[in-house]
Amino acid sequence: MLLPTKARKRCRRGHDDGAVTELIVPAGFAEQTIRREGAAGKAWLDSLPGLATRYCRAWDLRLDGEPMHGYVGVAVPAERADGRQVVLKLGWQDTETRDEPLALSTWEGQGAVLLLENDPEHGAMLLERLDAERTLDHEPIDYAVETAGSLLRRLAVPAPAELSRELRVEAAETAEELPGVWRELGEPFPRRLVDAAVEVCRDLGPGAGRLLVNEDGHFQNVLAGTREKWLMIDPKPLAADAEFGAMALLWNRATESTVDRRMAAIVEAAELDADRARAWSLVRAVQNWLWMLEDGDTDNPGFAAIPHIAEWATGQ
Secondary structure, three states: OEEEEEOOOEEEEEOOOOEEEEOOOOOOHHHHHHHHHHHHHHHHHHHHHHHHHHHHOOOEEOOOOOOEEOOOOOEEEEEEEEOOOOEEEEEEOOOOOOHHHHHHHOOOOOOOEEEEEEEHHHEEEEEEEEEEEEEHHHOOOOHHHHHHHHHHHOOOOEOOOOOOOHHHHHHHHHHHHHHHHHHHHHOOHHHHHHHHHHHHHHHHHHHHEEEEEEOOOOHHHHEEOOOOEEOOOOEEEEEOOOHHHHHHOOOOHHOOOOOHHHHHHHHHHHOOOHHHHHHHHHHHHHHHHHHHHHHHOOOOOOOOOOHHHHHHOOOO
């Protein structure tokens, strides 16, 4: 998700000897990063202006728009020496984000934003520029679900061997960890939901597929493009069943349609197995419920939908 900010930036053109830039990190992004990552996050934030300068010189850019940010990265509109409009993205590196360039290079712009340049060591990417003001979050819900579901199917190609995350592994870890986390948080919801999620992980995890799946393909991460009408950004990829990606479309804009109607539309658009999609959505609902309680993120608009989705997924 990219959030526009009014943070200022200074940039001057210098294509003959490399662009010279100074990036001012958005205050809100800095605050949330330090709160989440502590001293390591502060050190990374301090490095961003220098990284922006480095890549403006290396990739012959000048910044020409206000910075945008999500939860783990800053994206700045820029222009190449040949006039091509692009985006410089500088992202925090963790287990969920480090394979973003691998996923984008695998998709090669088919249904997703095009990766033009990449330095994985520092989490720097140069991307084609999309219309950040037009996302599926602004479209009627039925159209948004159908469009995002179609992208879920298109992007579920065979996962590259180098991909670091695998649902088979993570499902086994989740089955072991969920009961303990639930107890540590004071048993905040019925144990039967935890037990049901653990059962899914143990039943489906060992045989999970190895498709390239974006677990964060929600409506705000689908932007209007020019090569294609809608393109996915900011993937959090893993090798998994395609059905594992359905949850991202259930808990966003949850009040605009029933879970049954929403899931039926996702299953049709993405050509999913309905029972498997329901089962993995239960696991992800229980996980998100605990994570958001652990992080104190209960004011997140999607939090209110999580209990209902978990109960729905168990047939209650």
